[in-house]
Amino acid sequence: xxxxxxxxxxxxxxxxxxxxxxxxxxxxxxxxxxxxxxxxxxxxxxxxxxxxxxxxxxxxxxxxxxxxxxxxxxxxxxxxxxxxxxxxxxxxxxxxxxxxxxxxxxxxxxxxxxxxxxxxxxxxxxxxxxxxxxxxxxxxxxxxxxxxxxxxxxxxxxxxxxxxxxxxxxxxxxxxxxxxxxxxxxxxxxxxxxxxxxxxxxxxxxxxxxxxxxxxxxxxxxxxxxxxxxxxxxxxxxxxxxxxxxxxxxxxxxxxxxxxxxxxxxxxxxxxxxxxxxxxxxxxxxxxxxxxxxxxxxxxxxxxxxxxxxxxxxxxxxxxxxxxxxxxxxxxxxxxxxxxxxxxxxxxxxxxxxxxxxxxxxxxxxxxxxxxxxxxxxxxxxxxxxxxxxxxxxxxxxxxxxxxxxxxxxxxxxxxxxxxxxxxxxxxxxxxxxxxxxxxxxxxxxxxxxxxxxxxxxxxxxxxxxxxxxxxxxxxxxxxxxxxxxxxxxxxxxxxxxxxxxxxxxxxxxxx
Amino acid sequence: xxxxxxxxxxxxxxxxxxxxxxxxxxxxxxxxxxxxxxxxxxxxxxxxxxxxxxxxxxxxxxxxxxxxxxxxxxxxxxxxxxxxxxxxxxxxxxxxxxxxxxxxxxxxxxxxxxxxxxxxxxxxxxxxxxxxxxxxxxxxxxxxx
Numbered sequence: 001x002x003x004x005x006x007x008x009x010x011x012x013x014x015x016x017x018x019x020x021x022x023x024x025x026x027x028x029x030x031x032x033x034x035x036x037x038x039x040x041x042x043x044x045x046x047x048x049x050x051x052x053x054x055x056x057x058x059x060x061x062x063x064x065x066x067x068x069x070x071x072x073x074x075x076x077x078x079x080x081x082x083x084x085x086x087x088x089x090x091x092x093x094x095x096x097x098x099x100x101x102x103x104x105x106x107x108x109x110x111x112x113x114x115x116x117x118x119x120x121x122x123x124x125x126x127x128x129x130x131x132x133x134x135x136x137x138x139x140x141x142x143x144x145x146x147x148x149x150x151x152x153x154x155x156x157x158x159x160x161x162x163x164x165x166x167x168x169x170x171x172x173x174x175x176x177x178x179x180x181x182x183x184x185x186x187x188x189x190x191x192x193x194x195x196x197x198x199x200x201x202x203x204x205x206x207x208x209x210x211x212x213x214x215x216x217x218x219x220x221x222x223x224x225x226x227x228x229x230x231x232x233x234x235x236x237x238x239x240x241x242x243x244x245x246x247x248x249x250x251x252x253x254x255x256x257x258x259x260x261x262x263x264x265x266x267x268x269x270x271x272x273x274x275x276x277x278x279x280x281x282x283x284x285x286x287x288x289x290x291x292x293x294x295x296x297x298x299x300x301x302x303x304x305x306x307x308x309x310x311x312x313x314x315x316x317x318x319x320x321x322x323x324x325x326x327x328x329x330x331x332x333x334x335x336x337x338x339x340x341x342x343x344x345x346x347x348x349x350x351x352x353x354x355x356x357x358x359x360x361x362x363x364x365x366x367x368x369x370x371x372x373x374x375x376x377x378x379x380x381x382x383x384x385x386x387x388x389x390x391x392x393x394x395x396x397x398x399x400x401x402x403x404x405x406x407x408x409x410x411x412x413x414x415x416x417x418x419x420x421x422x423x424x425x426x427x428x429x430x431x432x433x434x435x436x437x438x439x440x441x442x443x444x445x446x447x448x449x450x451x452x453x454x455x456x457x458x459x460x461x462x463x464x465x466x467x468x469x470x471x472x473x474x475x476x477x478x479x480x481x482x483x484x485x486x487x488x489x490x491x492x493x494x495x496x497x498x499x500x501x502x503x504x505x506x507x508x509x510x511x512x
Numbered sequence: 513x514x515x516x517x518x519x520x521x522x523x524x525x526x527x528x529x530x531x532x533x534x535x536x537x538x539x540x541x542x543x544x545x546x547x548x549x550x551x552x553x554x555x556x557x558x559x560x561x562x563x564x565x566x567x568x569x570x571x572x573x574x575x576x577x578x579x580x581x582x583x584x585x586x587x588x589x590x591x592x593x594x595x596x597x598x599x600x601x602x603x604x605x606x607x608x609x610x611x612x613x614x615x616x617x618x619x620x621x622x623x624x625x626x627x628x629x630x631x632x633x634x635x636x637x638x639x640x641x642x643x644x645x646x647x648x649x650x651x652x653x654x655x656x657x
């Protein structure tokens with residue numbers, strides 16, 4: 001029998017202090033609550049900073065950058081600049097908190113613990129789970145370091161862990177965005193990548209029901225990084241050697257694969273503090289004792305209760321301030337969006353695929369009367385953009401030709417992967433089709449060097465004036481727009497395209 | 513009591529596995545149907561997208577009873593466990609001796625190195641790179657495609 005029956009008090013049904021801190025941290029990580037309602041991500045300057053826990057920065061609620069995503073992208077950009085910033089931030093977080101982040105602050109850790117609450121037979125730790133716990137170091141080496149570096153050498157930004165594994169990205173990012181009706185058109189992007197990641201996410205969630213913190217223990221590369229600092233971390237569970245009798249109760253009570261308190265697997269949850277019969281274990285921040293166990297604190301109960309009440313009051317005040325800061329409407333929120341230049345089309349349904357787009361092209365003869373806008377059937381907003389290599393691209397000059405506009409960026413993996421298709425389209429149709437690839441205005445210092453590596457003949461422009469916004473885009477790349485000979489939008493989609501899709505869009509328009 | 517506890521745990525285990533398989537099957541089946549030859553008008557050109565809000569809603573409606581049953585069962589099992597469950601008996605694990613303490617100068621030295629790296633990163637534009645990636649949705653990174 002694994003359980004001991006004990007008399008329960010009302011306190012046993014209340015969430016523990018650690019659980020409250022976890023909930024508090026999860027809310028702080030995702031304080032942009034209005035993002036969930038609007039189906040958009042936060043794009044403010046708080047995202048200069050990396051949050052400590054695993055929390056996808058494409059989540060509508062996220063107010064900071066995910067350290068793991070930032071690290072992969074920094075490694076993927078090693079060709080242009082060394083990843084000092086992210087490594088420095090990870091070092092600061094690791095030295096200060098170590099894996100206390102996993103135990104107290106990580107929103108994904110909280111989710112795993114809540115799933116583990118579902119009653120089921122639980123897999124106990126063993127030699128096998130201990131061996132499996134080293135898998136996360138392999139994932140760190142392969143998916144977080146090797147894959148981004150390998151692709152960086154080929155000038156393709158590739159965050160391997162985000163793309164192939166990260167369940168936080170699938171759950172918080174993809175599902176978080178897709179759950180909002182405002183993003184209904186984004187479903188058309190989903191294919192094998194989403195299916196694979198969804199299955200991985202479901203398996204991880206299912207695994208967490210049976211195995212305590214299955215992802216954290218076996219797969220999480222962020223936990224692997226923080227684990228390296230556990231020995232030095234300022235905050236964490238510490239053992240007073242003079243009091244320790246080496247009874248082994250602490251390591252035995254721990255659900256993680258620890259071999260001793262505070263080793264690289266320890267998440268400093270402080271669960272062992274109350275187990276220790278000699279009160280040798282305490283939660284500390286440097287020399288200050290944060291928690292010394294129920295027995296040790298019993299005489300000072302009243303004094304500590306007062307201090308904790310003040311701490312919680314301060315924490316709640318901070319949370320209220322943060323929530324107000326991120327959720328109160330701002331001037332830019334109330335201003336009309338740049339892209340809303342005309343009334344929407346009669347149908348709310350966006351064009352979901354290439355065939356549908358070509359099946360119902362806008363009436364060319366109606367072009368002079370059609371309103372300007374980014375929706376299919378509207379007249380594409382005019383623009384002029386400076387070209388790399390000199391000159392400028394004016395949309396007005398392409399009137400009478402089928403025009404393909406592609407918004408891209410060197411730091412966007414699917415964007416650089418699909419550029420050859422636009423080049424192939426140019427090679428096939430020549431001057432009959434006007435093509436322009438417009439680079440995002442964010443981080444443009446490596447565009448010249450990137451273009452010098454390839455023999456692309458299509459014109460490349462720079463989005464200096466927010467052209468992407470006039471075409472309904474904002475934070476998602478790539479985006480492709482096809483205009484007919486009269487400049488009317490017949491296709492406007494975020495997401496990757498293939499040559500076949502481009503060809504099926506363009507060829508019927510040329511026959512008109 | 514122990515018999516009931518065990519029964520509830522195994523029932524929930526079976527239900528958990530079944531729900532996970534059901535969700536995975538739905539996703540795989542949507543992918544299979546969307547990529548079947550019948551959904552292509554020409555090589556590489558689909559008649560209808562693989563996923564759409566309508567398709568997902570239909571699939572979710574189909575499995576909604578199973579999900580509701582699972583959620584209800586989980587809540588009831590949690591309540592039963594909270595009322596009748598005991599605390600886990602602590603086990604004893606052969607301890608491994610604590611390592612030697614790190615030298616006192618190491619932590620301050622590492623902090624200085626970390627601060628220097630952050631400063632260098634801000635200077636070389638690394639901080640802006642982080643912002644750019646965080647405020648733009650990398651569709652591929654979150655599994656959208």
